[in-house]
């Protein structure tokens with residue numbers, strides 16, 4: 001089994017934003033020469049996350065961010081963390097810091113409407129995404 005590790009940068013423009021990174025992930029998989037296996041997409045930040053969801057209708061990511069904002073408000077009199085970004089940390093933990101995607105025939109096994117998203121919850125910032133491609 002071969003293992004390839006790479007990373008790339010993502011620049012975000014808003015405090016809360018979902019950035020489609022499917023193309024960057026697919027490109028690293030293509031360059032790896034691995035045709036069957038899987039890829040782990042990992043976010044090494046405590047106020048950001050990785051998820052998979054629809055990319056066909058741009059209102060879907062907007063509605064996901066709205067839902068998260070309603071579940072986890074920016075301010076809460078009970079928050080104790082002094083940086084003022086407790087909501088960002090909570091969203092990161094709820095969404096999760098990685099996704100795993102299967103690779104078949106050198107391509108990502110994603111549904112027609114699925115995309116891999118980097119989720120910014122405390123932007124704008126310059127972020128990194130770490131990729132590990134495993135297989136043969």
Ligand code: ZN
Nearest residue numbers: 081083085086
């Ligand atoms: Zn913090």
